[in-house]
Amino acid sequence: MTSSLDLLAELAHKARDGAARTLAQQRQALRQLAGQLKTLQQYQQEYRQSLQSTLHKEGMSPASLANYRAFLASLDTAMDRARNSMARQQAEIDKSQQAWQAEWRKAHAYEALLQRRASQQQHLANRREQRQSDEMGARMRQQPGPFTRT
Secondary structure (H helix, E strand, O other): OOOHHHHHHHHHHHHHHHHHHHHHHHHHHHHHHHHHHHHHHHHHHHHHHHHHHHHHHOOOOHHHHHHHHHHHHHHHHHHHHHHHHHHHHHHHHHHHHHHHHHHHHHHHHHHHHHHHHHHHHHHHHHHHHHHHHHHHHHHHHHOOOOOOOO
C-alpha cells in the first residue's frame, strides 16, 4: 500500500534527480564555453605571433596590416562574447545549484518522515507483540496446567 507520503517522497526524488541532471548539463555547457574561449585565446596568440614575426622579418603592406588588425579585433569581440556567455552560464549554474539544493532538502525531509513513520510502526508492532505475549502469559497462569494441583 502506497501512502501519499510515499508518493510525495517519490516525486521529491524525481524532482531532485531532474535538478541534478539540469545542473550537470549546465556545468557541461560551461566547460564547452570555456574550451571555446581557450581555443579563441590560443588562436589569437598564434595570430599575434605570426603578425609580429611577419612584421619583423618581411614587413607588411598597410592593407595587410589593416586586415590583420581587423581580424584580431574580431577575435577580441568573439572572446568578449564568449566571456559574456560564460558569465550568463555561471549565473544559470548558480540558480540550478540552489534549485538542486532545495530539491535535495525536500527529498531528505520526506525520507526523514518516512523513516520516522517506519520507526513508529515498528514501535507499535513491538508493543502489540509484547501485549499479546503478556496476555498469553496471563492466560496460561490462569488456566490450570497438567502439573498443578487443584
